[in-house]
Amino acid sequence: MHLDVLDLRNFYYRTALGRVAQRGIRERVVELWPPMAGQTVAGFGFAVPLLRPYLAQSRRVIALMPAPQGVMPWPMGEANVSLLCEDSEWPLATGFVDRLILMHGLETSDNAAAVLEECFRVLGPGGRVLFIVPNRLGLWARGDGTPFGFGRPYSTGQIEAELKRHGFTPERAMTALFAPPSLNRFWLRTAGFWEWLGRAAPWLAGGVLMVEASKQVYAPTRGGLAAKVRRPLRALEGMPSPQPVPRLEQLAAFSGDNPPSLSALQPRYTPMRNSLYKNVEICGILDCEVAGPLLWTPQS
Numbered sequence: 001m002h003l004d005v006l007d008l009r010n011f012y013y014r015t016a017l018g019r020v021a022q023r024g025i026r027e028r029v030v031e032l033w034p035p036m037a038g039q040t041v042a043g044f045g046f047a048v049p050l051l052r053p054y055l056a057q058s059r060r061v062i063a064l065m066p067a068p069q070g071v072m073p074w075p076m077g078e079a080n081v082s083l084l085c086e087d088s089e090w091p092l093a094t095g096f097v098d099r100l101i102l103m104h105g106l107e108t109s110d111n112a113a114a115v116l117e118e119c120f121r122v123l124g125p126g127g128r129v130l131f132i133v134p135n136r137l138g139l140w141a142r143g144d145g146t147p148f149g150f151g152r153p154y155s156t157g158q159i160e161a162e163l164k165r166h167g168f169t170p171e172r173a174m175t176a177l178f179a180p181p182s183l184n185r186f187w188l189r190t191a192g193f194w195e196w197l198g199r200a201a202p203w204l205a206g207g208v209l210m211v212e213a214s215k216q217v218y219a220p221t222r223g224g225l226a227a228k229v230r231r232p233l234r235a236l237e238g239m240p241s242p243q244p245v246p247r248l249e250q251l252a253a254f255s256g257d258n259p260p261s262l263s264a265l266q267p268r269y270t271p272m273r274n275s276l277y278k279n280v281e282i283c284g285i286l287d288c289e290v291a292g293p294l295l296w297t298p299q300s
Contacts, residue, residue: 002108003147005070008046011147017183020191021146021207022049025132027195028176028210029053029101032130039098042122044090044115045105046147048074048082050132054099062097064090066105088114092122100129107133107151116166125217129168132210133159140181140207148181148208159211168213175206 011018029050041054042062046069054061055075063082065071071084085091087109100123102115109115119129134141134153141153154162160170178198179191187194198204 001110002066002069003046003104003150005046005065005072008069008104008147009072012046012049016188017146017181020179020188021148021177024177024179024191024195025103025208025210026050026053028174029130032210032212033099033128040096041099041101042092042097043101043103044119045069045103045108047101047103047105047132050101050103062092064092066109069104069108087111088118090118090122094121095124095127097122098124098127100127101132102129103132104147104151106131107153109151112152112162113166116162116168120167120215123215125215128171128212128214130210130212131159131163132208135175135206135209137205138175138177138207138209139205140177143181146181148177154209156209156211159209163211163213167215169216171212171214173209173211175204175209177207178204181207 012022013019026049030053035054035057037057038059039054040060040062041051041058042064043051044064045066048063051061051063052075055078061081063074064085065082067084067086071082073080074082083091088111100119102119106112106115123129134148134151136153136155136158138153140146140148143149156173160173163170175198176195179187179194182188198206
C-alpha cells in the first residue's frame, strides 16, 4: 500500500539520507530530460522532489498524489500545483502530458495495472514516462529504513515486460543511489563519489531502477473492402455468368414466324410476391422471375 505523505516529506526534506537520495536521483532525471519550455510535466506518487527544476520553464507542472498516500501543498511559498487523485482516475485529459515521472507510485499501489493504464491515457503521442522503482538487486530495497524498502521491487526485465503489456515502448534503463542507505557520515559525505563510480561501472547495482519508456501511436491499417485476400476460394469458378442484352437488340434479332405480341411481353404481377418481382409467361414456353425491366430472349 502507499506510504503516508508525512513520512515521505520527513524523509526527503528533513533527513540527511533523504537529501542525498533526492540529489542523486534528481541529477539523473535532469540529465535525461533537461528542462524545456512549452512542455507539460507531471508526476505521480511522491515525485515533487524531482519536479522543481521544471517549474521555471515548463508550460505546466502537475504533482499527482494518490488518495491512500495523502497530499501536501507544493511548492512551499508559491502557487500550489499538487492535487489528490485515485490510482485509476486522474483528473487530466487524454494526451495532455508530455513528460511523466513516477516515484513511490507504482511499486506501492494495490492496482499497478490501473496506474499504468492511466499513464498511457494521459501521455500524449510520442510522450515519455520515467518509472523510478526499487531495484531488486540493490541495497535500498533490503531494509525498511527508507521509502524504497516498501512495496514491490523490480528487476529490469520485470518492469520492461510490464510496460510492454500496457503498450509502452521501453527506451533505456539505468540505476542510481550506489551509496549504501546508511546514516554514517562517511557514506553521506562520499555519496557523490559513489554516484560517479556507479556511472563509470555499469556492473554495480544501484538502489533504484530508472526506466524510460515512450508512447507510440501507430496509424490504423485499412480494412474492409480495401483488404486483399491472398488466396481466395474459387468456389464459383467455371460457372457461366449472365450478360445483360439490350431489349431492342433482342427484338431485332428475332427471326421466328410468330413473334410475340406486345401484350405477351407485358409483365404480370403476382399478388403473393413482392412488387419488384414479376412473373411472366412468354408463348407458353418461358416461365421465370425477373427483377427490373423485362427481357425477352427468343427461343431457337
